[in-house]
Structure formats: C-alpha cells, structure tokens
Amino acid sequence: MVNTELLLEDAYATKVIGVAIDVHSQLGPGLLESAYKKVLAHKLQLAGLSIETEKKIPLIIDGLEIESGYFIDILVENRLVLELKSVASISEIHFAQTLNYLKLGKFKLGLLINFNVPKLKYGIKRIINTK
Numbered sequence: 001m002v003n004t005e006l007l008l009e010d011a012y013a014t015k016v017i018g019v020a021i022d023v024h025s026q027l028g029p030g031l032l033e034s035a036y037k038k039v040l041a042h043k044l045q046l047a048g049l050s051i052e053t054e055k056k057i058p059l060i061i062d063g064l065e066i067e068s069g070y071f072i073d074i075l076v077e078n079r080l081v082l083e084l085k086s087v088a089s090i091s092e093i094h095f096a097q098t099l100n101y102l103k104l105g106k107f108k109l110g111l112l113i114n115f116n117v118p119k120l121k122y123g124i125k126r127i128i129n130t131k
Contacts, residue, residue, distance in 0.1 A: 081110035
C-alpha cells in the first residue's frame, strides 16, 4: 500500500537528489560541508524549489520551548529535510540527528546526504518519520 502523504515529498526528494548529484559531479568529495550547502541551496533555487537554509527548529517538551540551537541545513518546500555532511562515513548518530529533526518539526521525509564519497549515490540515506 502506497503512503499518499509521502508522494509529494518523494517528488521533491527525487528532484533534490538529481541536483545534489550535479553538485557532487562538479565539486567532487573532500570539501567542507558549508561549501556543499551553499552550492546546493543555490542550485535548488535555480531548479525552482523554495528553500530555507539553517532553518531554526525548536525543542519543545511539556509545552516548554527551549532555545537549543538546532538548525535544519536545508528545508525544501517546507516539507523535505536535508541534513548535509562531509564525513568519512555516516554514523548512527547522523541518522538519529536527522530523524530527531523530522520528529521535532513534524516532517515526514528527510535526506541525509554525505558529499564525502566517490559517488554520491553511496552517500544518500532516505529517512522516514513514521510517528
């Protein structure tokens, strides 16, 4: 059974992955995360997507909003969370961080993208918030 709530997010994810592959093919691995973030944000806007970079995400517990300094790297169309990395390998903590951003912002889908890989397809993880 297809989750119709994810169809729009999937369409955005497909477009983002294409743009991210283009960025990676031009820049290659080994740069700082901030460089990939700036170039990816620029190219996503050129592709006609609405984005927010460094989107502040509050931590709310028991009705108390805590200024925690958490930021989503790029939020696409106010629906798709992009968490960018440039690390030797993705760890469970990176996965958990992205999933927490999805939960805190009540988003359904996120992409964890590690640009520090020979081929970007090996650096992309799709994360779904099932709650």
